[in-house]
Amino acid sequence: VSTQSTWGILIEMEHTGDNSNPMTLNRHILSLQQQHKEATGDFTLLITSIATACKFISSKVRRAGLFNLYGLAGGSNTTGDEQKKLDVIANEVFISALKGSSKCAILLSEEEEHPITVETELQGKYVVAFDPLDGSSNIDANVSIGSIFGIWRKNDEGHEISDQDIMQKGTRQVAAGYCLYGSSTEMVICLEGHVFIYTLDPSIGEFLLTKTNLKIPSKGKIYSINEGNASIWEDPITEYIKNKKFPADNKPYSLRYIGSMVADVHRTILYGGIFLYPSDKKSAKGKLRLLYEAAPIAFIIEAAGGKATTGRERILDIQPKSIHERCGVVLGSVEDVDEVISCLLYTSPSPRDS
Secondary structure: HHHHHHHHHHHHHHHHOOOOOOOHHHHHHHHHOOOOOOOHHHHHHHHHHHHHHHHHHOOOOOHHOOOOOOOEEEOOOOOOOEHHHHHHHHHHHHHHHHHHHHEEEEEEOOOHHHHHHOOOHHOOEEEEEEEEEEEEHHHHHHHEEEEEEEEEOOOOOOOOOOOOOHHHHHHHEEEEEEEEOOOEEEEEEOOOOEEEEEEEEEEOEEEEEEEEEEEEOOOEEEEEOOOHHHHEHHHHHHHHHHHHHHOOOOOOOOEEOOOOOHHHHHHHHOOOOOOEEOOEEOOOOOOOEEEHHHHHHHHHHHHHHOOOOOOOHHHHHOOOOOOOOOOEEEEEEEHHHHHHHHHHOOOOHHHHOO
């Protein structure tokens, strides 16, 4: 399948709404694989395994109320967050699916204190970092939640696993994605510099391609931030938000904040605007985790034509120092993010440097 014919099919389906010959996730990944003669199929199998995990989690989320899956599991994860029952289930499902693919060497999870080294006989060449269930504080309220993942390659397939394989910059990601469990289950994946949306059709149990080459508007009319933290914001952030509420042109931005990063980011990509979870006076290095939250989402945002920074530096350029490292996050439409950067540019150095 040539590149031209593949894209031609995708574009025609998108504009005509013809689902008589649906493009499934597996079929789409295979069509992209065929454009690379050196491809072994390992990456295709890895993505298929992640999709399977997301299908399983989606099923559990939709039946959580019926099978007593709401509430706390009775413990906390390595970052101090209380674990919900679905947190534990989602983590186990991701680990099982990724190990079972035999394509991974190392797994990094929000729910695990240490990296998981895959058994030698099952090892592959990929490093996968994931947040199995983002926004789990919203589970019991039946609010949209999601899963996030980033994929890297080992630096050298032949050598033993080292910290250099784990602590890689976001720029070195092969792919990244998230799955949103909302009114429908949608998987957003960034592949080869393009962003695709696949929607789960529960009647056939397949993710179907529903949007190609997704692009974020250059400027939006929505800002998304937890205003409950206003008392501990840095002054430039306070001033920026004030200007969004009370602008000189009397055209204020609308506030939309769900409290689930995947849901807030998904809306930001589709409608434009800005999502902020910045460093503040309480969390000088930020709150969101770099490897399995900020870096994968930043990879998607930039491929969609947006911008993702801490407010002072590009997220994808940050060199990780630990697997649960945190950072501030300011991402979205280019013009909106640039406005925040200009507010912070002439203030004190980044808290990460202190």
